[in-house]
Amino acid sequence: MRWLLLKDLQILRRSPLQLALLVVYPIAIALLVGFALTRGPEQSTVALYSAMPADARLGFGGEQLDAAEIRDQLCSRVDCIDADSRDQARGLVEDGTATAAVIIPEDLGEKIASLASLNPQRPQVEVIVNGSSAVENEIVDDRIDAMVAEANLLIARRISEAAHRYLDLILEGGQLSLVGQDFEVLGLRDTEAILRALRDQVPAGADRRQLERAIRFAVLATQNLDLAGPLLTAITQPIAVDKTEVGDSAPSLDTFAIAVTASFALMFVTVLLVAGSLALEREENAFGRLTAGLVSRGQILAAKLGLGTVVGFAVLFILLAGLSLFVPIQWSRAPVWIAAGLFAAAAFAAAGAALGAATREIRAATLAAVMIALPVALLSLVPDDAVGSLLEKVIEVVTAVFPFRPALDALTGGLEVSGGSVWLYLLHLAALTAAYALLARAALRRF
Amino acid sequence: MAYGSLPMTETSNRPSSPPDGTPGRGPVLAARDIGKRFGDVEVLNGVSFQAAPGEVVGLIGPNGAGKTTLLSILAGIEAPDGGRVESGGGVGWVPQQAALYRRLTVRENLLLFARLQRSGRPDERVVEMLELTGLGDRMNDQVGKLSGGNQQRVNIAIGLMADPSVLLLDEPSVGLDPAQRARLWRFVLDLVDRGTAVVFSTHDIQEAERYAGRIVVLTEGLEIFDGTADELREAVVTGAADSGPGERDLETSFLAYLDKDGR
Numbered sequence: 169m170r171w172l173l174l175k176d177l178q179i180l181r182r183s184p185l186q187l188a189l190l191v192v193y194p195i196a197i198a199l200l201v202g203f204a205l206t207r208g209p210e211q212s213t214v215a216l217y218s219a220m221p222a223d224a225r226l227g228f229g230g231e232q233l234d235a236a237e238i239r240d241q242l243c244s245r246v247d248c249i250d251a252d253s254r255d256q257a258r259g260l261v262e263d264g265t266a267t268a269a270v271i272i273p274e275d276l277g278e279k280i281a282s283l284a285s286l287n288p289q290r291p292q293v294e295v296i297v298n299g300s301s302a303v304e305n306e307i308v309d310d311r312i313d314a315m316v317a318e319a320n321l322l323i324a325r326r327i328s329e330a331a332h333r334y335l336d337l338i339l340e341g342g343q344l345s346l347v348g349q350d351f352e353v354l355g356l357r358d359t360e361a362i363l364r365a366l367r368d369q370v371p372a373g374a375d376r377r378q379l380e381r382a383i384r385f386a387v388l389a390t391q392n393l394d395l396a397g398p399l400l401t402a403i404t405q406p407i408a409v410d411k412t413e414v415g416d417s418a419p420s421l422d423t424f425a426i427a428v429t430a431s432f433a434l435m436f437v438t439v440l441l442v443a444g445s446l447a448l449e450r451e452e453n454a455f456g457r458l459t460a461g462l463v464s465r466g467q468i469l470a471a472k473l474g475l476g477t478v479v480g481f482a483v484l485f486i487l488l489a490g491l492s493l494f495v496p497i498q499w500s501r502a503p504v505w506i507a508a509g510l511f512a513a514a515a516f517a518a519a520g521a522a523l524g525a526a527t528r529e530i531r532a533a534t535l536a537a538v539m540i541a542l543p544v545a546l547l548s549l550v551p552d553d554a555v556g557s558l559l560e561k562v563i564e565v566v567t568a569v570f571p572f573r574p575a576l577d578a579l580t581g582g583l584e585v586s587g588g589s590v591w592l593y594l595l596h597l598a599a600l601t602a603a604y605a606l607l608a609r610a611a612l613r614r615f
Numbered sequence: 616m617a618y619g620s621l622p623m624t625e626t627s628n629r630p631s632s633p634p635d636g637t638p639g640r641g642p643v644l645a646a647r648d649i650g651k652r653f654g655d656v657e658v659l660n661g662v663s664f665q666a667a668p669g670e671v672v673g674l675i676g677p678n679g680a681g682k683t684t685l686l687s688i689l690a691g692i693e694a695p696d697g698g699r700v701e702s703g704g705g706v707g708w709v710p711q712q713a714a715l716y717r718r719l720t721v722r723e724n725l726l727l728f729a730r731l732q733r734s735g736r737p738d739e740r741v742v743e744m745l746e747l748t749g750l751g752d753r754m755n756d757q758v759g760k761l762s763g764g765n766q767q768r769v770n771i772a773i774g775l776m777a778d779p780s781v782l783l784l785d786e787p788s789v790g791l792d793p794a795q796r797a798r799l800w801r802f803v804l805d806l807v808d809r810g811t812a813v814v815f816s817t818h819d820i821q822e823a824e825r826y827a828g829r830i831v832v833l834t835e836g837l838e839i840f841d842g843t844a845d846e847l848r849e850a851v852v853t854g855a856a857d858s859g860p861g862e863r864d865l866e867t868s869f870l871a872y873l874d875k876d877g878r
Contacts, residue, residue, distance in 0.1 A: 171730045175716065175723075182718035182757070457714040457773070460692045462731040 198490025476517025505582030673827030704780025764795030
């Protein structure tokens, strides 16, 4: 068998294009993914024109908010370009410099201030988007919604803080400035205390009963206004999130991205190589000669599995070594991910052998490998809860009978610093290797 | 059935060994009542013949006659449904299409098959084969870059790697020009001179007449003739009946013979 394996490696070496692909492909993928992982998410660019005076301050209920603070809030999740006019902002969107423009009208401050008055007016900002890209519009809509939500939240918090101070003033008393004059506010607690002191001095009778009614009102008002504070906070942010993680902790996004990349590279290289190599035996007319008493079909199959495992793992190793230049690879867990890589490569090789034996010619084998492997691999990436339960079961079954999903799980477990045991995935891969090898062996009977 | 004779149109190069083998030496290959079916189609039906050391046996017949299937069974690639194959030594198999790895060099191909044959001295065996094929100066060339004739020589050399007593050639000269064909046959006849029995299939009746000591005619899985070229010529001329000797070449007469026989 080793001579067959050596022969396959010699043939591989004789094909400069194939050899270059096997080396260049993982390096190129490693560079692309590595740059993508280290660069971070790209932020949208939004043109911002504020018609409000630069020194304008937004006041409501005694609370002050300046325009710069609003701008910072708006621009916390996007890259903002300041425009000098509405037309300039629109032009930036039209020429593609910005994906959207936000126009803050001159009267925004007045309208926000009116929210705390008896005649509130709804503040409104204008958004300009480029309508030529439906996908981009979708993204921009989400970003703008998020921007406006941030600004609304800021304003709501400020209003809530102002309301809190008014409540404190009513409860505890203090100074109130109104239209340039200071007023002394007594406060409900002091009112209650004064009334209780007076009650002891008033003889029993109608006046004392009236006084006690006033004391009960002051007590009741104090108690209820004590509850108003938390209620205002609840209105500002009605739903709080209390996140509890159960089950196995999810891998980091970097680890998952590396495992997905590695699994795809391993799958394509191994399945295509083995399927093509087995089909080549027939196209070179060598299969009949080999099986005419020289070697058994099982030995030929074993040599192909060895070829796929060796070359597939080499490609995986080059890929991970390249990625380690950009993101940390857990070398302390090397035994785990090496085992995962070897088992995965063997399973992909067996699947490739089954395809090659069934199709019997290189072009058909290549086409079948791509048409089967790619959709199943993509299905493996569909989150469990993203589809209905029936479809989820179907996907679960389909992805369980192809090596991509267990390979991805095993590699993720091996590459994650706090990854758990991968034995179950390795067993799954070993079972698939055996099953596909049996299928390939059966198909070789009529090869 | 009466037999006539046709004039020889080409000089015969065939070895003079008798149909039953060299006197005093038994057959090295014998097919006994071989039968084979593929589904409902009976490809071979009771075919029997034998080959002696140093004998050249030609298998001829129209397409679908069962020649390749018979050779595959003799080589051990296919199992017969009936009958048996007996061989007194190793059987070398040379398929019609060169069964070689085109990206490997001549030497690498020979070395691979020498190792797979479990030759005790594979490197020495390769040198011997290179000398035998006369391809020593091309040993580091990739097989895919050789001419069809040279590829066929490597193809045959691999069939000879285990030093078989019988060499099976499936249409060995297909795709070769006359010069390549002549060189190929010189090479094969050298092997025959060394005592190797050769069984080859061909569509070319003149090739069979020229090189085969004995000819086996198959049609629709049936063996309808087994004898020397002269005997075949007589059978053909007599069987065709409408022409006398010398009026037709062997191939034309052979076709008429098959037509008359309802084949």
